[in-house]
Amino acid sequence: MRISVARLSRRLRTLRPARADDARPPLTLTQFAALAALARHGSMTPRELADHEKVQPPSMTRVIAFLEDQGLLARTPHPTDGRQAVLAPTEAGHALLAEERRRKEQWLARRLNELTDEERDILHRAAPVLDKLSRST
Template structure:
């Protein structure tokens, strides 16, 4: 049985918001399904990507970046550290602080994840017309602005 959710009308801002939420959610689920290591939670994966992108961070800075409470970040870091994907070290300027950095194994996992997801998305994009790709190029800029606000 094929039950598809009807697409809301996009003539209003509220309708566009609903349609965009559903489309982005479906795409996010499809991309998550491409993860090479599905044993990582989404929070753990997000922390690995943040460390790969931004370098060493304090647990507090990670918690702020990921919009989670410090005790939750402590649990995420501990789980990643137990798997050898991150390591903690003393902060060079403040002995009361620690820094968290991604390990080589964590970096390999992030690279494999990115490669697999981008390959899947590249195959999907190849199915589109040039006009659709141009629309997506522009939409990508807009979505990035929305995500930063």
């Protein structure tokens, strides 16, 4: 099961194409994950984002700088601590994430349509169990 889940995850990650506008380089998985974390969990400080993504702050600083440079991430002053900044995706960042999600969902829908009704039913019943496993610590 571990191998199958890992293969499916890897396959979905490989669906991330070069940026369509060709004006910007494609995001690395780390850059994409940081942007997605902010969209999913809300604004964070750079330190909170580094901790969340389990990377060292200097590495996250480079990720943040790239995302800001690409117009995908905005930095605003922290409301209570003038030494801090708060990060959030821009409209362009949210649009990029939505497009990536759409592409992956289309790919998965096509693959699910290739399965039998019985196979789809098995996956439907297994989904809550897999979700439970994914949330375990």
